[in-house]
Amino acid sequence: MNLKEQTYVCTLADIGNLTQAAKQLYVSQPALSLYISNLENHLGVRLFERIGKQFVLTRAGELYVEKARQMLSLKNSFDTELSAIINGQTERLRVGMQDIRAHFLTPDILPEITAMYPKVKIQWITGNYSPMEQMLLNNQLDIFFCNCNKKSKEFEYVPLFSDEVVFITAKDHPLTIYAENREGQSFPWIDLSLFVNERFILPIEGQSLRKYSDQILKGCSVQPKEIFMLRKIFIIISLVNKGYGVGFSLLGYINWSRNIDNIRIFSVIEPAVTATFYAIYKKGRRLSPAASSLIEMVRTKLDQQINALCPTTYIHPGSLG
Numbered sequence: 001m002n003l004k005e006q007t008y009v010c011t012l013a014d015i016g017n018l019t020q021a022a023k024q025l026y027v028s029q030p031a032l033s034l035y036i037s038n039l040e041n042h043l044g045v046r047l048f049e050r051i052g053k054q055f056v057l058t059r060a061g062e063l064y065v066e067k068a069r070q071m072l073s074l075k076n077s078f079d080t081e082l083s084a085i086i087n088g089q090t091e092r093l094r095v096g097m098q099d100i101r102a103h104f105l106t107p108d109i110l111p112e113i114t115a116m117y118p119k120v121k122i123q124w125i126t127g128n129y130s131p132m133e134q135m136l137l138n139n140q141l142d143i144f145f146c147n148c149n150k151k152s153k154e155f156e157y158v159p160l161f162s163d164e165v166v167f168i169t170a171k172d173h174p175l176t177i178y179a180e181n182r183e184g185q186s187f188p189w190i191d192l193s194l195f196v197n198e199r200f201i202l203p204i205e206g207q208s209l210r211k212y213s214d215q216i217l218k219g220c221s222v223q224p225k226e227i228f229m230l231r232k233i234f235i236i237i238s239l240v241n242k243g244y245g246v247g248f249s250l251l252g253y254i255n256w257s258r259n260i261d262n263i264r265i266f267s268v269i270e271p272a273v274t275a276t277f278y279a280i281y282k283k284g285r286r287l288s289p290a291a292s293s294l295i296e297m298v299r300t301k302l303d304q305q306i307n308a309l310c311p312t313t314y315i316h317p318g319s320l321g
Contacts, residue, residue, distance in 0.1 A: 199245035
């Protein structure tokens, strides 16, 4: 089943740039341009408007891409089921996982799933949320494990656990004297606006924790005067520990951090912002036995790690709606 035409159009629609789309598809730019032009001539309608170097879908293009994605999803389901019934054929499982969780889960999970399904060829890809979500949308991943604060109608979401996003400072930060205990809060409460002139150390754009951080800042009507951005969450926590600035973290990330003894944790918004960790896959897609087993492995391993680190803080899957 060859859906090259649909793959080309959907990739160009996702990227919006002919040169970058051609690179991802491993074809030349002129070849891709000619292919799209010939397709539009054949259909008798433009699929893209050319605005400078950007390719923007027309109404007809939006309709085409909607149906093409359904075809690509069906093709992947067909490929998965066909490989499972052909004797000796190796099934493929393409797994995506956010970097920070992958660091703690991969060494335990990958050998176990490989031993359980020795004939399955497993691709294990790690990275930031936004590009990995796009890979799932483009049918380049079968399943994606991630924190997610905004659901898409394109995907099915299997909740695994929830974690609170907290505000962190060094213990000796002078403004912590204004903290107070509030009923119903997990941690001492502090007014985030007090820190508006402090250096906020935040994740880069596109990381899920950055989205939660921005959500809290907006909810508290705080616009920091100085923002310092880093990709590695554990470096952010370490810098806060050293008193270089203030920031936000998931509670689990703090528990997994090493050599931090100068961190104070605060609640700053009601209700608390929580990050739910999901297994995500395309709607209409039939999960293979290996993918279903992997979800349960990740769930079990997270429960084990969470109970070992902080048994009373986390919301467990049974309490998720």
